[in-house]
Amino acid sequence: MARTKKKFRWRDFLPYYLLALPGIIYMICNNYLPMFGIVIAFKNLNFRKGIMGSDWCGFDNFKFLFASKDAWAITRNTILYNVAFIILTTLIAIAVAILINEIKSRTASKLYQSLILLPYLMSWVIVSYLAYAMLSGETGMINNGIFKALGMKSVSWYNEPKYWPFILTFVHLWKTVGYAMIIYYSSIVGISQDYFEAATLDGASKWQQIKYITLPLLKPTMITMLVLQVGRIFYSDFGLFYQIPMNSGTLYSVTRTIDVYVYNALMKSSDFGMSSAASVYQSIVGFVLIIAVNALLRKTSKENALF
Amino acid sequence: MRDKTIRESTVWQIAAHAIMISGSLLALLPFILLVIASFTDNQTALVNGYSFFPAKWSLEAYEYIAREWVTVGRAYLMTIVVTVVGTVLSLVLTSTFAFAVSNDRLPGHKLLMFLSIFTMLFNGGIVASYYVYSNIFHIKDTIFALIVPNLLMTPFNVVLVKNYYKNSISPSILEAARIDGASVFQVFHKIVIPLSVPILATIGLMTAIAYWNDWTNGLYYLTERNGVKLYTIQLVLNKINENINFLANNSELAAKAASLPSTTMRMAIAVVGVLPIMIAYPFFQKYFVKGITLGGVKE
Numbered sequence: 001m002a003r004t005k006k007k008f009r010w011r012d013f014l015p016y017y018l019l020a021l022p023g024i025i026y027m028i029c030n031n032y033l034p035m036f037g038i039v040i041a042f043k044n045l046n047f048r049k050g051i052m053g054s055d056w057c058g059f060d061n062f063k064f065l066f067a068s069k070d071a072w073a074i075t076r077n078t079i080l081y082n083v084a085f086i087i088l089t090t091l092i093a094i095a096v097a098i099l100i101n102e103i104k105s106r107t108a109s110k111l112y113q114s115l116i117l118l119p120y121l122m123s124w125v126i127v128s129y130l131a132y133a134m135l136s137g138e139t140g141m142i143n144n145g146i147f148k149a150l151g152m153k154s155v156s157w158y159n160e161p162k163y164w165p166f167i168l169t170f171v172h173l174w175k176t177v178g179y180a181m182i183i184y185y186s187s188i189v190g191i192s193q194d195y196f197e198a199a200t201l202d203g204a205s206k207w208q209q210i211k212y213i214t215l216p217l218l219k220p221t222m223i224t225m226l227v228l229q230v231g232r233i234f235y236s237d238f239g240l241f242y243q244i245p246m247n248s249g250t251l252y253s254v255t256r257t258i259d260v261y262v263y264n265a266l267m268k269s270s271d272f273g274m275s276s277a278a279s280v281y282q283s284i285v286g287f288v289l290i291i292a293v294n295a296l297l298r299k300t301s302k303e304n305a306l307f
Numbered sequence: 308m309r310d311k312t313i314r315e316s317t318v319w320q321i322a323a324h325a326i327m328i329s330g331s332l333l334a335l336l337p338f339i340l341l342v343i344a345s346f347t348d349n350q351t352a353l354v355n356g357y358s359f360f361p362a363k364w365s366l367e368a369y370e371y372i373a374r375e376w377v378t379v380g381r382a383y384l385m386t387i388v389v390t391v392v393g394t395v396l397s398l399v400l401t402s403t404f405a406f407a408v409s410n411d412r413l414p415g416h417k418l419l420m421f422l423s424i425f426t427m428l429f430n431g432g433i434v435a436s437y438y439v440y441s442n443i444f445h446i447k448d449t450i451f452a453l454i455v456p457n458l459l460m461t462p463f464n465v466v467l468v469k470n471y472y473k474n475s476i477s478p479s480i481l482e483a484a485r486i487d488g489a490s491v492f493q494v495f496h497k498i499v500i501p502l503s504v505p506i507l508a509t510i511g512l513m514t515a516i517a518y519w520n521d522w523t524n525g526l527y528y529l530t531e532r533n534g535v536k537l538y539t540i541q542l543v544l545n546k547i548n549e550n551i552n553f554l555a556n557n558s559e560l561a562a563k564a565a566s567l568p569s570t571t572m573r574m575a576i577a578v579v580g581v582l583p584i585m586i587a588y589p590f591f592q593k594y595f596v597k598g599i600t601l602g603g604v605k606e
Contacts, residue, residue, distance in 0.1 A: 013414065015491035016407040020419060023404025026460050029444065030436075031426040037435025051438065096330060099323045108324065114592055115331035118338070121584060121595070123520035125544045129577040130337040133344055133357050139570055141340060144356025174334070179599055186600040200312065206319050238523065246548060262433050267527065272434065279432030287429045307424070 038283070041276040061277035070261060074278070078257040081165075081241075082233045085172050086226065092173060093180030094218065098210055100181070101188045113185070117178035124239025127175060131244050135167070158246060164254045171244050172237070180225065187221040188214060223304045227297065231290035231306070234282055235259065258282045338581070345369070345575035352570050368575035379543070379579065385453075386519060386539040393454045393518040398511050400460040402503070405468035406495055420469070423462040437527055450537060452528030458517055464510045467601055471506040472499065512591055513598040519584065540580040547573055 041061055043054040065071050096116065103109040119127070134141045135157040143154035157163060191214065199209045236257035245255040247264075256264075258278060265275035290306075297305040344357040348365035355362060372379050407413060408420050430436075436456065446452045476499060484494050500507070522541040529537055538546065588595075 012491075016410055016413050019403040019491070019495060020407035023400050023407075023423075023460055023465075024419070026400055027422060027426060029439070030456065030459070031430060032422075033439045033443070034431030034435035035429070037431045037438050040435060040438060041432075047442070050442070096327075099326055102319055102323045103327065104320060108327075112327040112331050113596075114588070115334050116327075117592075117596070118588065119334050121516065121588065122581065123522060123541050125520075125522050125541050125548070126577055126581050128548060129544065129574065130341055133340050133574065134337065136356075139352050139356045141357050145358055178334070182596055182599045206315060243545075243548070259433075263526075266434055266437060272438075276432065276434040279434045283430055283432045290428055 038276075038280050040272060041280040045272040045276075057273075061273040062281070065274055065277040065281070070256075071278070071281075073253065074256055074258045074261045077254065078236045078259075079233055081168065081172075081236065081257065082229070084165075084169055085176075086229045086233075088169065088173055089176060089180050090222065090226065093177050094184050094215075094222070096177065096181045097184035097188055098214060100185055101214075102206070113178075113182070116181060119175045120178045122175070124237075124243040127171065127239075128243035128246065131167075131171060132246070158248050159250050161251050161254045164245060164251055168240060168244060168255065172240055175240075183225065184218060184221060187218055191217050220304070223301070227293060227304060227306060231293050232286070234286035234289055238263065338585070341574055341581070342578055345571055345578045347571050349569070349571045357574075365571070368571040371572050372575055372579060379540075379576065381536070382538050382540045382543045383579075385537060386541070389450070389453045389521075389539055390515050390518040393458060394511055394515045396454065397459050397464075397514045398507055401464045401468055401510065402500065402507060403495070404460065405465050405472060406499060408465065409469045409472040420465075423465050427462045433527075440528060447528050448530055448533040448537065452534070453521070453524050453537065453539065454518075456524050456528070458514070458521060458524070464514070467510055468503070468506055471503055475506075476502050509594050509598045509601065512594045516584075516595075540576075544577060544580055547576065 037051070040051060042056060042058060043051065044057040044060075045051070046054045100109050100112055103112070122130075132140070137143065137154065137156045137158065140157070142157075147154050155163070157167070195213045195217075196209055199213060204212070236259050238257075238259040241255055241257045241260045242263065245251045247260075248255075258281075262275045262279045262282070265271045265278065294306050340357060340359060343359055343361065344352065345368050346364050346366070347357065347361040348363035349367060351361050351363040351365075404419075404423070408416050408423070410416055431439075440452070440456055441447045444451075446455060480498060481494055484498055485491075489497070520541060522539075522545050525534070525537070525539065525542040526545065528534070529542065
């Protein structure tokens with residue numbers, strides 16, 4: 001009896017597994033096979049011998065990577081930029097979302113939303129063209145339009161590292177604030193109007209309403225967004241750091257993050273040792289970080305934990 | 308009291324509009340500059356720089372694109388093919404996988420979901436992916452290079468579709484259909500898919516934008532020697548960034564290279580690349596915003 005029941009079950013479930021099969025095969029190829037590729041970082045890769053045939057070299061690749069100044073610089077850049085981005089994006093996106101919510105005209109509010117979201121829709125390649133139109137030494141808008149009119153000397157932007165932390169932060173905000181704003185705005189719209197009406201009747205000013213109603217009720221959304229971003233603090237937006245400075249070597253000290261370093265080591269210098277060491281370093285520290293953030297949340301505020 | 312509230316509210320309205328108008332202009336003006344730059348006379352651009360009010364206008368850059376339509380048009384076609392094929396395949400993979408995972412009675416559905424989520428937390432790194440795709444699957448310089456890596460099925464979309472199935476499709480409909488003798492495939496195809504059009508439209512749009520905008524797959528898997536014929540518009544733009552004379556090197560009109568309107572031409576190709584998305588934006592904006600807000604909500 002039990003056996004027939006089990007057989008029946010399998011025939012029943014087989015179609016589901018068949019439907020899942022393409023997805024499973026894709027995950028194996030795209031995600032799980034590369035996980036075994038981590039061994040490349042511990043090998044002296046020889047293409048003719050393949051991964052399995054190549055000689056082990058232990059932690060040599062990592063030793064080389066951490067002996068260079070690069071390891072520290074790319075780690076510092078990745079983390080500092082992310083910290084600045086997380087703080088500024090959150091503050092500005094919430095401020096913009098609150099302002100848009102205050103606007104009474106539906107048409108105007110819709111229009112502002114669409115325009116502020118527009119840059120998020122563009123690829124980093126396109127954004128690099130827009131940045132170039134602004135920053136180019138000879139033809140850029142800033143040098144020729146603004147600085148000339150103000151009688152200031154033109155700046156060779158693509159050769160001056162000191163400006164780039166600000167440029168990159170600005171471009172990042174320009175492109176992504178719209179996205180975060182939409183999320184916070186939808187969360188503000190979800191707040192019941194009753195709270196605000198009651199507060200107005202009690203004579204609360206707009207400022208007080210924002211401080212005591214809107215912001216506290218935005219907290220869950222904010223925590224979710226922050227946790228997701230902090231979990232990815234070891235990863236950088238490759239497009240921003242590769243396209244916007246146009247992969248300019250003079251700017252590397254302030255523009256090179258782990259992702260850019262891995263790309264250049266792999267594709268430009270074909271250095272499998274260094275690039276795989278850096279990318280494995282990123283995956284493992286990134287993984288440990290996300291597990292740590294989640295463990296911390298499970299202890300302090302369980303409802304905000306990711307898993 | 309009442310006056311004070313009204314006055315306060317007016318001040319807020321004015322301040323809010325003023326700030327939002329500046330913010331919107333900040334977002335929009337670079338695009339306007341791009342378009343104007345593409346219509347600027349090349350010599351004027353070289354002397355005065357890009358400007359919102361160029362001294363001399365010109366169609367030179369677009370005439371050039373029209374002459375070079377073989378290169379630009381081919382890239383356009385590649386972008387469209389990759390976007391359409393990639394999006395369709397992605398929807399098939401995501402909707403079928405999510406359907407299996409959404410079935411609570413399926414042995415192993417939790418494991419499958421975990422395997423999908425785990426890929427968000429941990430990965431083998433770019434180098435390992437690069438090795439696997441180029442040395443095991445040999446996708447370098449094939450169209451698969453632009454479609455398969457990373458974009459085809461994201462755990463994020465799987466979660467969204469799975470949640471939609473669970474929250475919006477009642478299990479009793481599916482059971483009733485099964486009792487009436489419909490196979491699992493028929494249930495999926497005739498009931499589940501038609502009922503989940505809204506979510507499939509939303510993630511389909513997000514996926515299509517991701518494919519349209521993608522340039523990293525080409526950067527890794529298309530080589531300069533053999534992959535050029537597969538370049539999408541984004542990759543052509545990226546290539547121009549790397550080497551402004553790319554078009555000149557790749558056309559029969561190379562002899563005319565000296566007279567190329569290169570600074571404004573770059574802007575014109577960027578306009579051509581961005582135009583379809585700009586035109587379509589008002590129409591798909593609603594779904595786009597919906598896709599973003601869905602992403603902000605945790606499982």
